Amino acid sequence: MSTLFRDAMLVELDPPMVRQGDLRVSDGRIASVGRNLTLQQDDEIVDCGGAVLMPGLVNGHTHLYSSLAAGMPAPPRQPTNFLEILELIWWRLDRAHNFKSVTASGTVGALAALRCGTTTLVDHHASPNCIAGSLSALEAGIASVGCRGVLCYEVTDRNRDTEAREGLDETSRYARELSSRKNHRFSVLVGAHASFTLEEESFVGCVRLARELDTGVHIHIAEDPCDERITQEKFGCGLMERFERVGLLEIPGTIFGHGTHLSAEEFTRLGEHKDYLHLAHNPSSNMNNGVGYTPVVSATMPVVLGTDGIGADMWREARVAEFKSHDAQLSLPFGKSLGFLAESARLASRALGITLGSLGVGAAADLVLTGYRPATPLTTDNLAGHFLYALGPEFVRDVMIDGRWCLRGGEVVSCDERALRADAAAQAGELWSRM
Numbered sequence: 001m002s003t004l005f006r007d008a009m010l011v012e013l014d015p016p017m018v019r020q021g022d023l024r025v026s027d028g029r030i031a032s033v034g035r036n037l038t039l040q041q042d043d044e045i046v047d048c049g050g051a052v053l054m055p056g057l058v059n060g061h062t063h064l065y066s067s068l069a070a071g072m073p074a075p076p077r078q079p080t081n082f083l084e085i086l087e088l089i090w091w092r093l094d095r096a097h098n099f100k101s102v103t104a105s106g107t108v109g110a111l112a113a114l115r116c117g118t119t120t121l122v123d124h125h126a127s128p129n130c131i132a133g134s135l136s137a138l139e140a141g142i143a144s145v146g147c148r149g150v151l152c153y154e155v156t157d158r159n160r161d162t163e164a165r166e167g168l169d170e171t172s173r174y175a176r177e178l179s180s181r182k183n184h185r186f187s188v189l190v191g192a193h194a195s196f197t198l199e200e201e202s203f204v205g206c207v208r209l210a211r212e213l214d215t216g217v218h219i220h221i222a223e224d225p226c227d228e229r230i231t232q233e234k235f236g237c238g239l240m241e242r243f244e245r246v247g248l249l250e251i252p253g254t255i256f257g258h259g260t261h262l263s264a265e266e267f268t269r270l271g272e273h274k275d276y277l278h279l280a281h282n283p284s285s286n287m288n289n290g291v292g293y294t295p296v297v298s299a300t301m302p303v304v305l306g307t308d309g310i311g312a313d314m315w316r317e318a319r320v321a322e323f324k325s326h327d328a329q330l331s332l333p334f335g336k337s338l339g340f341l342a343e344s345a346r347l348a349s350r351a352l353g354i355t356l357g358s359l360g361v362g363a364a365a366d367l368v369l370t371g372y373r374p375a376t377p378l379t380t381d382n383l384a385g386h387f388l389y390a391l392g393p394e395f396v397r398d399v400m401i402d403g404r405w406c407l408r409g410g411e412v413v414s415c416d417e418r419a420l421r422a423d424a425a426a427q428a429g430e431l432w433s434r435m
């Protein structure tokens with residue numbers, strides 16, 4: 001199966017590049033790029049009419065298990081701090097999940113992503129009362145839409161003694177399942193909730209498993225001051241000391257979510273491992289939870305952008321990253337958030353073993369065709385201005401993932417969206433009643 005995109009405004013973020021030309025896709029990869037490419041037998045022709053064609057975007061940190069939360073019943077009382085937000089909202093929701101609702105969450109989250117041109121989701125999953133098999137259930141939901149996923153199960157001790165072991169076992173099981181397929185659609189990281197809910201043996205177990213699987217650890221860090229405070233109280237050391245003690249800072253491909261309350265010195269210490277550690281910045285979520293602003297301008301390690309479960313609109317997240325940095329008087333260099341998106345694609349590329357975020361020959365055919373025909377000059381030099389202030393998800397028209405159409409003319413074609421959403425609504429009702 002091959003497709004020839006004609007007369008496109010080809011836009012890439014890594015490095016920023018704008019050029020006009022054609023692009024040909026064959027067998028799920030980009031086969032050629034250039035001007036006036038020759039039509040080959042059996043090519044499907046897509047006339048882009050000068051509109052922007054770009055690689056699919058990557059959500060660098062999300063929680064699809066919250067996809068069925070829209071409109072759910074209010075918590076028993078209004079949370080007054082971050083720990084109460086977890087206890088009264090998210091930990092009640094994740095405990096209520098069963099396999100069907102996990103799959104429906106994956107589907108709904110992936111549908112939302114697809115419409116925003118987000119084709120890969122780096123997810124951090126929790127469903128404490130259905131752990132074994134949950135990553136496959138989540139994958140089934142995402143795969144039904146056609147998106148890619150870098151998944152993990154959140155290892156924690158917050159509910160019961162055996163919980164961390166079950167989370168580690170599920171990670172191992174899913175890793176074995178994936179190794180029998182090797183199709184670059186899904187991969188696994190070792191998930192860990194956060195230092196403050198991980199006993200020593202469990203934390204060491206995460207690091208050991210990551211070494212065994214040769215993969216990174218995906219963990220929250222200092223999202224709220226309670227992470228440092230409880231770590232001090234329970235384990236007699238600070239976050240960085242604990243990470244060093246268990247060997248976490250030596251695990252390549254590790255993702256630290258948030259870092260909102262890291263000191264400048266702690267940022268520097270993490271930055272010493274910048275060749276292989278990432279910070280996932282989630283500015284919308286940080287604002288929503290009222291936990292403060294992550295001084296991401298201080299980060300010397302690679303920064304990826306995530307929505308932390310609030311949809312999958314990476315344009316919104318890039319804008320919020322820029323705007324909030326100004327609001328906090330810690331301004332990012334203009335357009336820095338496009339670099340964060342590029343880094344998200346690099347991270348997912350390494351995890352999945354395929355090149356994402358590129359229009360180069362050999363890269364994955366994860367493509368977003370927009371209806372955006374710029375009304376002002378668009379060049380490599382001013383791409384950030386268009387990306388942040390004009391081009392957005394409202395222009396996403398067609399999305400191809402792995403060379404297969406998933407969205408055409410704004411309609412989902414990879415699955416029966418209406419039926420899946422109806423099923424999800426039924427699952428959501430039951431999920432809420434179990435909370």
Ligand SMILES: [Zn+2]
Pocket residue numbers: 061062063124220257308
């Ligand atoms: Zn998170």
